[in-house]
Amino acid sequence: MSGPEHMNTVEGRYVQMDEVDWVDFPEALSAGGIRWKLLNVAPESGAWTAIFDCPAGSSFASHVHIGPGEYFLTRGRMEVRGGVDDGGDTAVAPGYGYEACQAYHGRTYFPEDSEFYMTFLGPLNFVGEKGETVALVTWKVAQDAWEASQS
Amino acid sequence: MSGPEHMNTVEGRYVQMDEVDWVDFPEALSAGGIRWKLLNVAPESGAWTAIFDCPAGSSFASHVHIGPGEYFLTRGRMEVRGGVDDGGDTAVAPGYGYEACQAYHGRTYFPEDSEFYMTFLGPLNFVGEKGETVALVTWKVAQDAWEASQS
Amino acid sequence: MSGPEHMNTVEGRYVQMDEVDWVDFPEALSAGGIRWKLLNVAPESGAWTAIFDCPAGSSFASHVHIGPGEYFLTRGRMEVRGGVDDGGDTAVAPGYGYEACQAYHGRTYFPEDSEFYMTFLGPLNFVGEKGETVALVTWKVAQDAWEASQS
Amino acid sequence: MSGPEHMNTVEGRYVQMDEVDWVDFPEALSAGGIRWKLLNVAPESGAWTAIFDCPAGSSFASHVHIGPGEYFLTRGRMEVRGGVDDGGDTAVAPGYGYEACQAYHGRTYFPEDSEFYMTFLGPLNFVGEKGETVALVTWKVAQDAWEASQS
Numbered sequence: 188m189s190g191p192e193h194m195n196t197v198e199g200r201y202v203q204m205d206e207v208d209w210v211d212f213p214e215a216l217s218a219g220g221i222r223w224k225l226l227n228v229a230p231e232s233g234a235w236t237a238i239f240d241c242p243a244g245s246s247f248a249s250h251v252h253i254g255p256g257e258y259f260l261t262r263g264r265m266e267v268r269g270g271v272d273d274g275g276d277t278a279v280a281p282g283y284g285y286e287a288c289q290a291y292h293g294r295t296y297f298p299e300d301s302e303f304y305m306t307f308l309g310p311l312n313f314v315g316e317k318g319e320t321v322a323l324v325t326w327k328v329a330q331d332a333w334e335a336s337q338s
Numbered sequence: 339m340s341g342p343e344h345m346n347t348v349e350g351r352y353v354q355m356d357e358v359d360w361v362d363f364p365e366a367l368s369a370g371g372i373r374w375k376l377l378n379v380a381p382e383s384g385a386w387t388a389i390f391d392c393p394a395g396s397s398f399a400s401h402v403h404i405g406p407g408e409y410f411l412t413r414g415r416m417e418v419r420g421g422v423d424d425g426g427d428t429a430v431a432p433g434y435g436y437e438a439c440q441a442y443h444g445r446t447y448f449p450e451d452s453e454f455y456m457t458f459l460g461p462l463n464f465v466g467e468k469g470e471t472v473a474l475v476t477w478k479v480a481q482d483a484w485e486a487s488q489s
Numbered sequence: 490m491s492g493p494e495h496m497n498t499v500e501g502r503y504v505q506m507d508e509v510d511w512v513d514f515p516e517a518l519s520a521g522g523i524r525w526k527l528l529n530v531a532p533e534s535g536a537w538t539a540i541f542d543c544p545a546g547s548s549f550a551s552h553v554h555i556g557p558g559e560y561f562l563t564r565g566r567m568e569v570r571g572g573v574d575d576g577g578d579t580a581v582a583p584g585y586g587y588e589a590c591q592a593y594h595g596r597t598y599f600p601e602d603s604e605f606y607m608t609f610l611g612p613l614n615f616v617g618e619k620g621e622t623v624a625l626v627t628w629k630v631a632q633d634a635w636e637a638s639q640s
Numbered sequence: 641m642s643g644p645e646h647m648n649t650v651e652g653r654y655v656q657m658d659e660v661d662w663v664d665f666p667e668a669l670s671a672g673g674i675r676w677k678l679l680n681v682a683p684e685s686g687a688w689t690a691i692f693d694c695p696a697g698s699s700f701a702s703h704v705h706i707g708p709g710e711y712f713l714t715r716g717r718m719e720v721r722g723g724v725d726d727g728g729d730t731a732v733a734p735g736y737g738y739e740a741c742q743a744y745h746g747r748t749y750f751p752e753d754s755e756f757y758m759t760f761l762g763p764l765n766f767v768g769e770k771g772e773t774v775a776l777v778t779w780k781v782a783q784d785a786w787e788a789s790q791s
Contacts, residue, residue: 190358190488192351194381196478197708197740199721200343204734207341226736227710230345231382233556233590233611236710236736253555253627254535254611255650257680257689259712259757268652281657283679283689287650288535289629304712306759309535309556309611312625320622323614325555327347327591337341348557348589350570355583377585378559384707384741384762387559387585404706404778405686405762406499408529408538410561410606419501432506434528434538438499439686440780455561457608460686460707460762463776471773474765476706478742492660492790494653496683498780502645509643532647533684629649639643 202226209240210336216313216322219245219297225333228326235326238304241265241297248321252290254309259283263301268292278303353377360391361487367464367473370396370448376484379477386477389455392416392448399472400444405460407437414452419443429454504528511542512638518615518624521547521599527635528606530628537628540606543567543599550623554592556611561585565603570594580605655679662693663789669766669775672698672750678786681779688779691757694718694750701774705743707762712736716754721745731756 209222220242227236233254241263258265260282267284268275268291278284280301286292288309310325322328360373371393378387384405392414409416411433418435419426419442429435431452437443439460461476473479511524522544529538535556543565560567562584569586570577570593580586582603588594590611612627624630662675673695680689686707694716711718713735720737721728721744731737733754739745741762763778775781 191353191376191378191481191484193485194379194477194481196742197382199729199740199743200738201729201731202342202736203732204736225342227342227738228345229382229708229738230590231348231380231557236738238712238736253625255533255682257759259691261714276652276654278654279656283655283657283691285653285680285682285689287652288532289627289649290652304757306710320625323555323622323625325591326345330342330345333342334344347591350578350589350592351587352578352580353585354581355585378587380557380587381741382708387587389561389585404776406531406684408608410540412563427501427503429503430505434504434506434540436502436529436531436538438501439683440498440778441501455606457559471776474706474773474776476742493655493678493680493783493786495787496681496779496783499684504644527644529644530647531684533650533682628647632644632647635644636646 200227204238210333212239213332216324217245217247221245221247225329228330230326232308233310233326234306234308235329236306237329239302241301241303243297243299245297247292247295249293249314251312251314252286252288252292252307253312254307255288256286256305256307257284258286258303258305260301260303263297263299265301265303266296266298269294270296351378355389361484363390364483367475368396368398372396372398376480379481381477383459384461384477385457385459386480387457388480390453392452392454394448394450396448398443398446400465402463402465403437403439403441403443404463405458406439407456407458409435409437409454409456411435411452411454414448414450416452416454417447417449420445421447502529506540512635514541515634518626519547519549523547523549527631530632532628534610535612535628536608536610537631538608539631541604543603543605545599545601547599549594549597550615551595553614553616554588554590554594555614556609557590558588558607558609559586560588560605560607562603562605565599565601567603567605568598568600571596572598653680657691663786665692666785669777670698670700674698674700678782681783683779685761686763686779687759687761688782689759690782692755694754694756696750696752698750700745700748702746702767704765704767705739705741705745706765707760708741709739709758709760710737711739711756711758713754713756716750716752718754718756719749719751722747723749
């Protein structure tokens with residue numbers, strides 16, 4: 188009698204990407220003028236998707252991928268986990284990368300103008316020098332930040 | 339302007355399990371009188387959860403776990419992938435098993451009265467002798483079967 | 490030439506639960522003598538599974554489910570999100586619950602001796618009074634804590 | 641003693657996409673000369689990622705997304721679920737789409753030269769006129785097809 192709730196299938200969604208304006212990505216989490224467009228959030232599993240515009244010299248602050256993430260670098264060059272000279276990868280467009288659950292990105296740096304699209308399962312944990320959490324960017328935090336920027 | 343859709347957080351759900359009656363599991367997919375209670379479906383990721391009551395001598399037909407599944411055998415004994423004598427596992431209550439994505443279960447057999455709770459990510463692909471799909475039990479098929487049994 | 494890496498299918502795993510001893514769950518995250526057994530971690534997706542033994546009067550500290558979690562209460566009574574008298578649920582064995590991604594559990598309290606099995610996708614974020622992260626319990630943190638208790 | 645297996649964190653992976661040659665996508669599942677590059681498979685969760693080159697007039701055969709999929713159309717135009725004139729979407733580059741778990745794609749058609757990148761959680765179920773499974777393309781089937789094309 189009090190069995191499982193009936194659930195409906197989820198509807199498809201579409202975003203016309205060139206009709207969405209770039210928005211500044213929070214300076215607390217990046218440097219050098221990174222901009223982004225949020226494309227999707229998936230509240231059941233905690234996944235989210237975005238595209239980032241990264242000028243030459245920009246970077247993301249240190250963070251841990253709490254779940255896996257996949258990027259498609261469409262333009263430019265991205266040094267992840269220190270870049271290839273320091274045990275990490277240097278992605279050159281067009282490049283694909285799988286960043287595993289628990290991957291630590293001490294600094295993600297863009298030596299030239301770059302753009303990448305990325306799908307995330309779960310949050311990014313931005314951390315301080317001792318590994319303490321500075322900001323836990325879940326799908327919900329990402330959506331809240333995006334919507335605040337649209338008003 | 340036409341950015342990502344706003345998504346709400348998902349609500350929690352609860353099932354009082356002893357107030358839900360056991361229902362016969364489809365005979366096309368099992369033998370020997372297996373009964374089940376569907377507990378949850380998660381339509382975004384395709385996950386679903388159920389508990390099964392398996393009399394001595396009952397079995398499930400051959401199937402492939404299309405995604406990972408985890409069981410908690412609360413009572414009895416379950417021979418999976420041929421049982422321990424044939425390269426598989428023989429679970430004895432209380433036992434926990436992780437059945438990996440793509441695991442093939444030629445026959446899951448219960449030599450004594452048993453009960454197990456299981457969470458599934460993605461469908462079960464019941465297959466014939468040549469590996470052809472006989473029934474693809476997704477969360478949606480599971481929900482449809484469950485709801486048909488309640489009317 | 491430098492295409493995708495070849496990946497092997499994952500192997501199944503089994504734990505004979507009654508051959509694993511209960512271990513104290515960290516006091517920083519709980520009160521009243523909660524004990525646990527870690528059953529599985531899944532490093533690709535960040536999932537993990539455990540069973541908890543909760544004496545009458547015990548509780549978990551405030552936490553947020555960063556991803557969805559499902560519990561099967563096998564014994565006793567569990568008040569989640571304040572319990573049914575405060576807008577949450579009071580689970581009574583045998584009970585099943587789906588705790589959604591982003592669910593906040595201000596206090597999970599056990600008024601009588603209880604036991605529950607739970608699968609988690611992603612971490613638990615234990616938080617302080619202002620919502621700040623006190624401990625982010627990922628599959629990796631859970632495994633490290635478990636293995637430290639076994640030596 | 642017989643507790644959970646120790647699991648290692650997963651390593652990151654990188655594919656230099658322009659160093660991988662396009663390969664014909666199976667004709668049984670498409671028409672008009674579609675080519676692809678497999679970029680990643682994730683065997684624990686059953687996820688996989690690929691990029692597709694679709695000449696004007698090409699199409700995919702009817703299929704169901706067993707789990708959610710996300711595409712980034714980088715070039716051209718793609719009519720999904722009949723296109724916008726028939727209740728579906730017509731994606732125009734640059735366009736992002738979320739295809740939900742259980743989405744049925746009766747015909748995906750490319751009226752002009754197009755390219756899209758897509759991440760999949762779980763398999764594509766290619767179906768015949770009565771909904772019967774013609775081919776169930778899991779991460780494993782995708783990897784096997786890719787590797788066969790490389791030898």
